[in-house]
Amino acid sequence: MKIALLGYGKMGKTIEEIALDRGHKITLKVDEDIESYDLTNLDADVAIDFSVPKAAFKNITTCFELGIPVVSGTTGWLDHYDKAVEVCEKHDTAFLYASNFSIGVNLFFELNEKLAEMMKNLEEYSVEVEEIHHVQKLDSPSGTAISLAQQIIANNPNKIAWQLDHAENDEIPIYARREAEVPGTHTVSYKSEIDSIEIKHTAHSRQGFAKGAVIAAEWIKGKEGIYRMQDVLAEILK
Ligand SMILES: NC(=O)C1=CN([C@@H]2O[C@H](COP(=O)(O)OP(=O)(O)OC[C@H]3O[C@@H](n4cnc5c(N)ncnc54)[C@H](OP(=O)(O)O)[C@@H]3O)[C@@H](O)[C@H]2O)C=CC1
Numbered sequence: 001m002k003i004a005l006l007g008y009g010k011m012g013k014t015i016e017e018i019a020l021d022r023g024h025k026i027t028l029k030v031d032e033d034i035e036s037y038d039l040t041n042l043d044a045d046v047a048i049d050f051s052v053p054k055a056a057f058k059n060i061t062t063c064f065e066l067g068i069p070v071v072s073g074t075t076g077w078l079d080h081y082d083k084a085v086e087v088c089e090k091h092d093t094a095f096l097y098a099s100n101f102s103i104g105v106n107l108f109f110e111l112n113e114k115l116a117e118m119m120k121n122l123e124e125y126s127v128e129v130e131e132i133h134h135v136q137k138l139d140s141p142s143g144t145a146i147s148l149a150q151q152i153i154a155n156n157p158n159k160i161a162w163q164l165d166h167a168e169n170d171e172i173p174i175y176a177r178r179e180a181e182v183p184g185t186h187t188v189s190y191k192s193e194i195d196s197i198e199i200k201h202t203a204h205s206r207q208g209f210a211k212g213a214v215i216a217a218e219w220i221k222g223k224e225g226i227y228r229m230q231d232v233l234a235e236i237l238k
């Protein structure tokens, strides 16, 4: 498969290694404004976008206009997600966005939903989300922490929103910490006077995110439509 890499930083380089190992070819590497590249003869079955929040929308929609399906993991740009979906549908191609591509985190998402459903009537417990990432991270809180909070809100009618660093009773606080080289750690905690329950995912490297993105790219090749990582996992885990 021929892959265009939109963003060639820590994730772009890790994805390149895994893609080459799996027999794919990298036909484009973008690390500045996509409009400065000549895309006339671009030969790519799929584009994988792990860039920066301010560039993601333009990167992704440029590929849709060329009829190229996109897998995107860039966080911090989702105010424009619905517009990106519109452009994708207009050009009859495919799009898969995930705040986290690691298989482990996607299992953790399933646990989070189940636990939120079980805890929804236990008002003696407060709930909070904590994320820890490396100091180079541009966005805060992480996309994964926002996904975790949104899942809790969807499963607990007593919670209506999330807030960074503080929260009212009907909100979920997300605490974002930045420490040296941490690839990504997420914890959901429920606390009462009597006890605490915690679920936690710790990434030991970027390999899991990158491998998940390459698997998603292999899966989306030749498809049309809007997808989630759950669609990919439904096939892998069956
Ligand atoms: N969904 C997931 O599973 C994961 C998501 N992420 C997200 O992926 C994104 C990238 O992460 P990471 O690789 O660690 O970040 P890096 O900062 O290491 O890489 C970002 C890359 O984008 C490049 N870039 C800058 N401007 C543009 C532009 N206009 N168009 C295209 N590329 C550009 C940067 O180039 P230069 O250095 O020259 O500025 C750099 O190479 C982040 O949003 C992060 O949150 C990260 C890990 C997992």
Ligand SMILES: O=C(O)C1=N[C@H](C(=O)O)C[C@H](O)C1
Pocket: 075, 099, 100, 133, 137, 138, 141, 142, 143, 144, 145, 183, 184, 185, 209
């Ligand atoms: O910027 C990162 O590094 C990561 N970003 C993603 C996020 O914002 O959730 C996923 C992962 O935790 C690493």
